[in-house]
Structure formats: C-alpha cells, structure tokens
Amino acid sequence: MNPFTLTQASDLDAALARLAAPDARPIAGGTNLLDLMKEGVMTPAELVDINTLAPLGLDRIEAIDGGGLRLGALARNADTAYHELVRIRYPLLSAAMLAGASPQLRNMATNGGNLLQRTRCVYFYDIEVPCNKREPGSGCPARTGVNRQLAILGTSEQCIATHPSDMCVALRALDAVVHVRSQSGTRAIPFAEFHRLPEDRPEIDTTLQPGELITHIELPDATRFADHSVYIKVRERLSYAFALVSVAAALDLDEHQRIRAARIALGGVAHKPWRVEDAEAALVGEAPGDAAFHRAADIILQGARGYGQNDFKLPLARNTIVQALHAAVRGTAAAGQRGAHHG
Known part of the structure; x- marks a missing residue:
C-alpha cells in the first residue's frame, strides 16, 4: 500500500477544504476503498476521515x-x-x-x-494487466477474456465492467x-x-x-409500490456473492388487478443500474401475466449482447425479469407487516 496522510475532519467545511485537493479521498467504512488501496488500484495521497x-x-x-x-x-x-x-x-x-x-x-x-463502489472486474483489480478503467488507453482484455460476471448492456469498446x-x-x-x-x-x-x-x-x-x-x-414517496415489490438476486452462491443478474421490481395495481404503474431496474448487467422506462410504460393498463412481462423484458434487453463467457446472462436476465414481476404481483413479503403497522 502506498504512503498516505489520514486527516480527521473537524467539521463539514474542513472536510470539504481537504477534499478539494486533487488526490484526496473521503473514507468512512472503507469496505471497498481499502481493498483497492491494498491492491494498488487506487493510491490517494490523503484520506479524509468523515466519520467525525x-x-x-x-x-x-x-x-x-x-x-x-x-x-x-x-x-x-x-x-x-x-x-x-x-x-x-x-x-x-x-x-x-x-x-x-x-x-x-x-x-x-x-x-x-x-x-x-467500483467494479469487481478481475482485470481492474490486477495492476499487472491492462485495463482502460484503471489506465485509460491500455485496453480491455475482458472483452475476449474472463467476462462471466460482466456487462451485457450499455457496454463500449473501452469497457464491459459492471x-x-x-x-x-x-x-x-x-x-x-x-x-x-x-x-x-x-x-x-x-x-x-x-x-x-x-x-x-x-x-x-x-x-x-x-x-x-x-x-x-x-x-420520494413510494407508498403505492410498497405492497407489490421484490428484489431477486441471482448469484453463484447464496451468501456474500455479487449478482450475475438482479432485478428490482415494483408494481402499483388497481382494484381490478391491472397495472397502474411499474418500476423495473436491473443489476449485474451494466456499468450502472439499468432501467428502461419505456418498458414500464408498456405495462401500464395491462393485466399481469407472461405475455406482458415478456414484452417488457424485450424492451429492457434491446441491444443486449454477450461476450462469450457471459452469454448465459441474456436468457438469465429475461427469466429473472419475468420471475420478479410475477413475484411482485403476489405481493411484498413485508406487506402484512405494513398493513398491521398502519392499521
């Protein structure tokens, strides 16, 4: 690990003054930053402890x-x-x-x-190999290499990290x-x-x-989605693993069980959380079911492509979207608690 200075901020203004320096970074829990520093991926000259x-x-x-x-x-x-x-x-x-x-x-x-948090791409964490995210212009070996965990949406020639x-x-x-x-x-x-x-x-x-x-x-207020929301995370093992694909889905259903509004976001598939609002709009007024949910998945995954080892994410993402929407229709696990709380 490179040498660095640790400064404890006395107040917010003092912290902001220190963070104005080009090579200073804030630290609180340090659960990602310290790993990156140990591997030599990030080498800040000063850490500003903001826990104070x-x-x-x-x-x-x-x-x-x-x-x-x-x-x-x-x-x-x-x-x-x-x-x-x-x-x-x-x-x-x-x-x-x-x-x-x-x-x-x-x-x-x-x-x-x-x-x-920064990506967990193996090439990003290994300072002995090229990585455009770590060293711009050096290349992206992940495109043809180890990419099982990496993106299928929103990628570029420069990077396919998630x-x-x-x-x-x-x-x-x-x-x-x-x-x-x-x-x-x-x-x-x-x-x-x-x-x-x-x-x-x-x-x-x-x-x-x-x-x-x-x-x-x-x-913002999201009360209308509280009773019909779900987060499904597909991963290599049950605990302490990053998502291969995850879906956050929330529905607002009317008295006839038709969809008034929908929210769908994906993780594990792009450089940022992935949401396509056109897919949500396409569900408005629809009766919940496979046909409507597969159409939404088509819109969300438009332009998706695999890079070899992560080709399986294409059907996995589709199936997880549909599964999450069906689960949201059935209701949030905490919905009963919520009703009891407000009753």
Missing part, C-alpha cells in the same frame, strides 16, 4: 415532507436496511440492501460509500436523488444521472465533480 461528521446529522434517517425519506450518507447499510421507515415504506430497498455483501460488511459500509451494488439497483427503481456538497455549494443529482456508462471514458464512474461529498440520499 456523523453528529452533524449525516448519519440520520428521517421522514421528509411529502411522504419521502432522507437517508444520511454516513448511515450504515445495516442500520438503513433494518430501519422501520425503510422496512415499512420502502421494502424493496430493505430487501436489496440485505441481499448485498455480508452482515459484517453491512455493519461497516455507509450509504454514501455504497454508491461509490457496477456491483444491490442498494443502487433499488434506488434507481425508486427514483432517488443524491445530494452533494462542495466548497462551491450544494447540488441535487437524480439517480438516473449519478452513475455513467463507460463510453470512451470508463475511468469515470459517476458525475460527481472534484471536491463534492455526498451528504444524503432523498427518496
């Missing part, structure tokens, strides 16, 4: 006007997943977070850090907004615009600007 900012409210989870929810960036994943307001109002998010990592990691990892987060898939489905702050002021970033596709700049994962720090995540 928790008493300022950056770890707070609270209801906001309009029926939404504010998730502090420094709230731990475990605390967020088990929080009553999250479980009752946003069971899709709770399920996705509990599908991620291990209990030990969820106890350490923060909400803000979860959004900033984003590893489960939490982010649910946040994309729920239309979350990421709030950030820098010395220049504050900014709100719709979740759809937070992560990038690789295109010709695969080394840039997000639209965060230098010196910006995530302060909180805002969720």
Whole structure:
C-alpha cells in the first residue's frame, strides 16, 4: 500500500477544504476503498476521515415532507436496511440492501460509500494487466477474456465492467436523488444521472465533480409500490456473492388487478443500474401475466449482447425479469407487516 496522510475532519467545511485537493479521498467504512488501496488500484495521497461528521446529522434517517425519506450518507447499510421507515415504506430497498455483501460488511459500509463502489472486474483489480478503467488507453482484455460476471448492456469498446451494488439497483427503481456538497455549494443529482456508462471514458464512474461529498440520499414517496415489490438476486452462491443478474421490481395495481404503474431496474448487467422506462410504460393498463412481462423484458434487453463467457446472462436476465414481476404481483413479503403497522 502506498504512503498516505489520514486527516480527521473537524467539521463539514474542513472536510470539504481537504477534499478539494486533487488526490484526496473521503473514507468512512472503507469496505471497498481499502481493498483497492491494498491492491494498488487506487493510491490517494490523503484520506479524509468523515466519520467525525456523523453528529452533524449525516448519519440520520428521517421522514421528509411529502411522504419521502432522507437517508444520511454516513448511515450504515445495516442500520438503513433494518430501519422501520425503510422496512415499512420502502421494502424493496430493505430487501436489496440485505441481499448485498455480508452482515459484517453491512455493519461497516455507509450509504454514501455504497454508491461509490467500483467494479469487481478481475482485470481492474490486477495492476499487472491492462485495463482502460484503471489506465485509460491500455485496453480491455475482458472483452475476449474472463467476462462471466460482466456487462451485457450499455457496454463500449473501452469497457464491459459492471457496477456491483444491490442498494443502487433499488434506488434507481425508486427514483432517488443524491445530494452533494462542495466548497462551491450544494447540488441535487437524480439517480438516473449519478452513475455513467463507460463510453470512451470508463475511468469515470459517476458525475460527481472534484471536491463534492455526498451528504444524503432523498427518496420520494413510494407508498403505492410498497405492497407489490421484490428484489431477486441471482448469484453463484447464496451468501456474500455479487449478482450475475438482479432485478428490482415494483408494481402499483388497481382494484381490478391491472397495472397502474411499474418500476423495473436491473443489476449485474451494466456499468450502472439499468432501467428502461419505456418498458414500464408498456405495462401500464395491462393485466399481469407472461405475455406482458415478456414484452417488457424485450424492451429492457434491446441491444443486449454477450461476450462469450457471459452469454448465459441474456436468457438469465429475461427469466429473472419475468420471475420478479410475477413475484411482485403476489405481493411484498413485508406487506402484512405494513398493513398491521398502519392499521
């Protein structure tokens, strides 16, 4: 590991001043950043410990006007997943977070850090081999090499890496907004615009600007989806494995059991959580069933392609989308608890 300076921020302004330096990075749980530093993939000159900012409210989870929810960036994943307001109002998010990592990691990892996870592509982690994401212009051996875990959607000639987060898939489905702050002021970033596709700049994962720090995540009211939502994660083994394909699905059904609104987001298939709103629109007014769900899957997977070892993801993604939508129709596991809570 390269030498670095560790600075403990005394307040938010002090943290932002340190983070304005070009080679400084914030650290809270460190569950991904420290791994990257140990492997020599990231070599920041300074780490700014932002755990000291928790008493300022950056770890707070609270209801906001309009029926939404504010998730502090420094709230731990475990605390967020088990929080009553999250479980009752946003069971899709709770399920996705509990599908991620291990209990030990969820106890350490923060909400803000979860959004900033980097790909687990084996070429990205191995500094002895080329990787455009790590060293732009060096090449992407994954396209013809070990790519079982990698993307089938939104890829480019430069990169076929995937984003590893489960939490982010649910946040994309729920239309979350990421709030950030820098010395220049504050900014709100719709979740759809937070992560990038690789295109010709695969080394840039997000639209965060230098010196910006995530302060909180805002969720709009999603009460209408709470009783019919599900997160399905297909992986190599049951625990502590990244998704081959995951689907966050939520439906709003009318009194005749027709679809009033739908939300569908995929993980494990692209450089960012993948959502195609045209597929959701195509479900509106439809009766739930195989025909409608397969049409939605066709729209979502338009343009998908495999790279050899990950060709199996094409039928797997289709089947998982259909399975998730059927499961959402049957109802959220926590729906009974939610009804009891409000009754």
